[in-house]
Amino acid sequence: MPDYNLNTEKPTISFKQVHKWYGKLHVLKNINEEIYSGEVVVVIGPSGSGKSTMLRCINGLENIQKGQLIVDGQEINHPKTDITKVRAEIGMVFQHFHLYPHMTVLENIMLAPLKVRRTPKNEAEKVASELLEKVGIPEKARSYPAQLSGGQQQRVAIARGLAMHPKIMLFDEPTSALDPEMIKEVLDVMKALAREGMTMIVVTHEMGFAREVADRVLFMDGGSIIERGTPEHFFTNPVEERTKTFLRQIL
Amino acid sequence: MNYNFNWMVLWDYRELLIQGLIITLKLSITSIILSTVIGIILGILRLAKNLAVRLVASAYVEFFLNTPLIIQLFFWYFALPMIFPEPVQMWLWEHNYEFISAVIGLTIYTSTFIAEAVRAGIQSIDKGQQEAALASGLSDFQTMWYVILPQAIRVVIPPICNQFLNLTKNSSLAMTIAVPELTHQAQAIEALTFRGFEAFTAATLIYIALTITISLLMSRIERWSAKGQQIVTA
Numbered sequence: 001m002p003d004y005n006l007n008t009e010k011p012t013i014s015f016k017q018v019h020k021w022y023g024k025l026h027v028l029k030n031i032n033e034e035i036y037s038g039e040v041v042v043v044i045g046p047s048g049s050g051k052s053t054m055l056r057c058i059n060g061l062e063n064i065q066k067g068q069l070i071v072d073g074q075e076i077n078h079p080k081t082d083i084t085k086v087r088a089e090i091g092m093v094f095q096h097f098h099l100y101p102h103m104t105v106l107e108n109i110m111l112a113p114l115k116v117r118r119t120p121k122n123e124a125e126k127v128a129s130e131l132l133e134k135v136g137i138p139e140k141a142r143s144y145p146a147q148l149s150g151g152q153q154q155r156v157a158i159a160r161g162l163a164m165h166p167k168i169m170l171f172d173e174p175t176s177a178l179d180p181e182m183i184k185e186v187l188d189v190m191k192a193l194a195r196e197g198m199t200m201i202v203v204t205h206e207m208g209f210a211r212e213v214a215d216r217v218l219f220m221d222g223g224s225i226i227e228r229g230t231p232e233h234f235f236t237n238p239v240e241e242r243t244k245t246f247l248r249q250i251l
Numbered sequence: 252m253n254y255n256f257n258w259m260v261l262w263d264y265r266e267l268l269i270q271g272l273i274i275t276l277k278l279s280i281t282s283i284i285l286s287t288v289i290g291i292i293l294g295i296l297r298l299a300k301n302l303a304v305r306l307v308a309s310a311y312v313e314f315f316l317n318t319p320l321i322i323q324l325f326f327w328y329f330a331l332p333m334i335f336p337e338p339v340q341m342w343l344w345e346h347n348y349e350f351i352s353a354v355i356g357l358t359i360y361t362s363t364f365i366a367e368a369v370r371a372g373i374q375s376i377d378k379g380q381q382e383a384a385l386a387s388g389l390s391d392f393q394t395m396w397y398v399i400l401p402q403a404i405r406v407v408i409p410p411i412c413n414q415f416l417n418l419t420k421n422s423s424l425a426m427t428i429a430v431p432e433l434t435h436q437a438q439a440i441e442a443l444t445f446r447g448f449e450a451f452t453a454a455t456l457i458y459i460a461l462t463i464t465i466s467l468l469m470s471r472i473e474r475w476s477a478k479g480q481q482i483v484t485a
Contacts, residue, residue, distance in 0.1 A: 059386050088388030098383035102401050111397060112387035157383075164388060 010073070012037045012168060012199055013058060018067035020053060027053050028064070029223040037167070040200045042210040042231075045220035046246060051203045054220070055170050058201070059083075059090045072167055088116050091161025095173040097153045099145035099160070105132065106141045109160045117164065124163075131159035135189050151182030158189055169193065171202040207251060211235055219243045260446045261453050271436030272457055278350065278432055279419045279461075282357035286418065287411070289358065290365025295395065297370045308366075316363040321424055323360055327352035328428040353425035361418045365411055372407035373399055405476050412469035416462050423458075433457060 011034035020028035027050050035041050043051040056062040057069060060076055060083040069076040074086050100108050109128035113119040119127075132138045135155035137148075145153055154174055161169055171190065175183045187209050194200055194213045204210065210217050210231055217234045219227040219242075227240045235251075238244050261268065296308035315323065328349060332340045343351075376399050384394040426435035437454035441447040 061382055061386060084388055084390050087386055090386070092383070092386040094379060094383060096379055098377070098379035100380065100398055102405070112389060115393050115397060116388040160387070
């Protein structure tokens with residue numbers, strides 16, 4: 001863990017006794033977690049364990065029913081919180097990319113800066129081009145998403161998430177919908193981001209990525225965080241039986 | 252067959268046909284524009300978060316969708332003015348109220364079908380599009396305006412085009428409330444000359460020419476709007 005996280009600064013994201021239900025289904029059970037600026041936290045666990053739901057609560061795509069969730073100093077579930085303002089500071093990358101099919105790659109990246117931040121067009125275009133450079137596909141600026149491979153689309157989605165200069169990046173199984181040969185190009189972009197000190201929360205099944213990049217790993221099952229620790233702890237001597245079973249199954 | 256065709260009457264009464272065509276065009280185009288605007292707004296409101304808004308929009312659509320157009324025309328033309336004081340009624344009759352009520356009737360009737368098409372179009376767009384837009388910090392309105400609607404419009408152009416064609420054909424019902432549109436004028440030529448076959452053949456051909464023109468225009472718009480997505484459908 002980078003040492004600047006060890007001081008007494010406030011966490012960027014703080015879950016306090018957070019619960020969520022879908023009807024009668026209790027999907028998040030008493031989540032308590034603090035994530036600090038610059039941390040890379042990887043969330044693993046079987047499907048249906050609530051890891052994506054937890055991620056989606058952070059930018060208010062899902063509501064919580066009980067507890068307190070503070071993101072970037074704002075209480076997410078408080079009625080007076082302007083959720084769009086919080087979201088503008090958080091980039092999100094989805095499993096299925098969700099690029100806007102009617103816009104070019106460049107327009108996809110520029111939309112939020114132009115409309116939310118009112119960035120001048122030439123400046124937004126400059127930032128978008130730089131981001132495309134960063135994710136390694138500057139030549140695709142004028143293409144439409146449908147003309148790109150899955151890996152390229154996901155890299156555009158990352159660039160789109162970065163366009164607002166977010167404080168936090170959320171990744172919801174970013175490589176799960178990709179062909180195996182394209183996973184690496186997306187993970188490489190994410191690793192570079194992590195090295196730059198971006199605060200990242202990554203829901204993934206890529207254990208290699210967790211081992212290599214994560215500051216901390218959270219293991220979730222049945223709506224609860226079962227175990228947490230450094231990657232080293234996780235992959236060498238996990239404590240909980242459920243964690244051991246899960247890791248045996250996927251490694 | 253002892254009917255002697257006399258197509259010359261059409262030339263003799265061409266003025267009536269042309270006037271009729273012009274009124275049909277004015278009536279159709281005005282109603283097409285208004286019903287599209289109202290239909291899109293209604294379609295969006297039917298999916299509003301606010302329950303009251305959703306209910307009002309749904310009630311409007313269900314009500315006008317499920318009553319015959321001709322009853323609606325009669326209502327706007329004959330019934331509505333009755334609730335106004337006499338001076339207002341006089342003013343209405345002096346200001347081409349038959350045309351206005353035909354526009355109201357055709358617009359409201361057609362807007363319900365367009366609203367249904369728009370609603371279905373919006374619902375056909377992947378939920379992930381909305382989530383991605385909201386997650387990036389766009390407001391609900393911006394998400395609808397920049398991300399959802401442009402995609403939904405593409406989906407709904409063909410069904411909306413059908414509604415434009417229906418509207419143009421339905422405009423012939425305006426003759427029943429004394430709008431001197433194409434069908435009305437064809438009827439007038441028949442009454443003056445007893446040349447019903449020629450008069451209605453002419454009207455039929457003009458309607459077909461109109462609807463084919465609309466179809467061609469709409470397919471051009473459809474192709475133009477599909478830029479970038481062609482690869483997906485190809």
